[in-house]
Amino acid sequence: MKQIMATQTFQQFYEVLQQRFPLGELTVQRDNLAFITVEALQLYPLLRYLRDHEGFTHLVLLTAVDWLEDGQFQLTYLLHNRPVCKDVGIRVMLPREQPSMESIHDLWAGAATYQRELHEMFGIDFPGSPRLDEDFILEGWQDKPPYRRDFDTLEYARDTYRDRPGRETRDPANHMKQQLYGKD
């Protein structure tokens, strides 16, 4: 299978993979990078298949994107195939209400750290992932998970800290506009 991937385009690879797994949209970004959307239930078997049979042995990163207006979180699992030097990103869309995803810490030991971070920063649950409830970066955080789009850092800073008296702030875009073009 590894040899097939070396000569295949992502479109051909996608068609072969589609015979085994129901797949969603394919986005080919470059000739060595593509993204594929899958259902949450398909993720674990797909990742294990890609790791064991297609040579995607290196988990590059696992991260989340908050699509607040769609009410969804996007999880991106980026895998790398070393012999053929290609990357594939597996996208999973989760509902924003009580998001929960299967843990992959037994496929890659390093994934447990990513899942701890996502649990703390986005509030996504990964049942069974080791030390998930331990603080990762924030200590004793009570507010909503800070990397969600509806957490406003500016508002949080205004509520939590006080400005030094006499401090001036400028909106950079307006300030540059005034510097470059003068008053409207």
Add this chain to the structure above:
Amino acid sequence: MYKPDPALRTPQTSPLAPEEPKPVMRAPPGPEVTDTPVSLFKPDRSLYPPQKPDGKLDIDLSSGKYLKLWQGPQHPGVTGNMAIELTVCGDEVVDAKTHVGYLHRGFEKLMERRTFMQCFPIVCRICVPEPDFNEYCYAAAVEDLAGLEVPEMARWIRTLILEMGRINSYMMYLGGQAGAFGMGVIGQWTTYVRDLMLDRFEELTGARIYHMFIIPGGVRDSLPDGFVQRMEETLQEFESTLADVERVMFHNAVFKKRSVGLGVIEPGWINHYGITGPNARAAGAPNDVRKDHPYLAYPELDFDIITGRDSDIYTRADVRRRDALLSIDLIRQILAKMPKSGQVMSNLPNVLHWKIPRGETWVRGECSRGEYGYYLVTDGSGYPRRVNVRGPSYTHSIALFERMVINANISDVAGLLVSLHTYPPEIER
């Protein structure tokens, strides 16, 4: 289990390195040395806690046999602001947890409120000793999504800057590694030559640490007059210092006694723990993004991937020293092969009103610690939807370190952590 062979302990010298006396490791007296590793002394470990399948030890904290010991966050033997919570039995570590968050500034979140151009003062602060990779990877990701082309001259200057930053980062590592084993003088020498390279950075970019020189579309300026000559003088100083470092550090009996055979990364761990860069190359895995995914001007440069074999602290230090010599050679090649003049910036849209259509991409490079990359998602607005930084320290200093520190002596913990070459800001971003 992988055991390094003491008879094979001769560092492989790069063809670029000048001919120097090679360190000689004498075989231990006693039984004749054969191809299979000989264990001379097997301690009785029946009273020590047994190992679980994941490599951690099965310990009962309520037994009263163990002590919690914090190394860090204020500790000279910790790389930057991080803390290690050690559980020790006697002077041996039986469990460890890495704690980060002392430097968290929420870079990724801050960038979501800034225009693509305003992110530049933020990205370089994600890794202090080697900030240029953040600028390059972020700029390349923006170019990929916005469909910008980079002029030929800018590609070469970017490559030059990345190699200059790589040497600086290795200089900090060599000083730190020697310092972790009690040799302060190496750090003074390497800091001196690093300062000379910072002078070259200042000439080229106007800044010493945070350059903000690589921006989408190219770089800010071309090389100043006389730069090539002054760079050559700096490189000669580097070579002479690295030769001194090799003689004083790598042939030093104390350094060898403490680093040889300690902190072995087994080749089977590389994919499971996501190990990249010199840590993987010292274990014999020839993974180097500069060769595997050639970017910028690397396809036109002539070099071989530097690997080691024994995967212990000594080998990792040696791989990094030879990699620094390789960078010196690459800088010479770049300055000889790059065009003498040309455009350094392509035409950018008005950066105040710059909107990038919806898309996502991933750009990687080989930094001094391993695979460094940016995952960028745009949504058609003037701001990034999500920026995610993949730093090699993320996997090295948490999952891997917690695994490999088991059964180490507490006096070796600092050396072990430094040998993974971790920079905490890229863990917590």
